[in-house]
Amino acid sequence: MGVKKLRGNSRIPAVIYGRKRQAQNLEVLSKELEDLIHRAHGENILVDLTVSGDADPQRLALVQEVQHHPLSGKVLHVDFHEISADERVTVAVPVEAVGEAVGVKNGGVLEHLLFRVKVRALPRDLPEVLTLDVSHLEIGQAIHIGDIQPPPGVEVLGDKHISVLAVAAPVSEAEEAAAAAAEAAPGEPEVIKEKKEEGEAEAGKAGEKATGKAGEKAAPAKAGAEKPAEKTAEKKK
Numbered sequence: 001m002g003v004k005k006l007r008g009n010s011r012i013p014a015v016i017y018g019r020k021r022q023a024q025n026l027e028v029l030s031k032e033l034e035d036l037i038h039r040a041h042g043e044n045i046l047v048d049l050t051v052s053g054d055a056d057p058q059r060l061a062l063v064q065e066v067q068h069h070p071l072s073g074k075v076l077h078v079d080f081h082e083i084s085a086d087e088r089v090t091v092a093v094p095v096e097a098v099g100e101a102v103g104v105k106n107g108g109v110l111e112h113l114l115f116r117v118k119v120r121a122l123p124r125d126l127p128e129v130l131t132l133d134v135s136h137l138e139i140g141q142a143i144h145i146g147d148i149q150p151p152p153g154v155e156v157l158g159d160k161h162i163s164v165l166a167v168a169a170p171v172s173e174a175e176e177a178a179a180a181a182a183e184a185a186p187g188e189p190e191v192i193k194e195k196k197e198e199g200e201a202e203a204g205k206a207g208e209k210a211t212g213k214a215g216e217k218a219a220p221a222k223a224g225a226e227k228p229a230e231k232t233a234e235k236k237k
Helices: 003-008 030-039 173-236
Strands: 011-017 024-029 046-050 058-068 075-082 089-098 109-112 116-121 130-133 142-144 163-168
Touching: 011 030, 024 030, 030 058, 030 075, 089 109, 089 163
Parallel strands: 011 075, 089 130
Antiparallel strands: 011 024, 046 058, 058 075, 089 116, 109 163, 142 163
């Protein structure tokens, strides 16, 4: 069935692939898939697929990629990555901050430095999102990857010293003035250029004066131009 006709029948073309079998083209109901995507709280969507007419109809898969129409936003195509229920997988999970930091109440600024962290777990244990409580953070304090307490069965990966969330000190008036001065700094070369052009203009005037003096010295050469007239007069005699 053609892709346009397939979408006209409220179905979406899809593909499923994994390590244990070759890629296989599928058709999924658009309403079911869109509802699944809208209900999801994170980027990692685990689905149970039933492939009709297949020798192994039950499949467990992660939604790997969803293609949307640029104008309408409707789903055009979806990729499924088949996985095993007893196989640990590694995915990137979004990080969200909850609570209001003490440092923010005192004028600090909460900085979100890392928006996703990698975790490893069995498919059924994968969290949709990791929520981190920042209410205890003072100015100058941070939550690092090593500080994250994941759900049971989940391992957080990465350098434990990397900051995920931090409370920075408020920017002082002196720092704001320094930043404003740094932004204005690129205008200085224009002033230097104008001075250079003025210097070139003065040099040009000096050149004109020098040319005028040279012309005064060359004036006697005009007498030589009268000599041909004198020779013509002698011939007439």
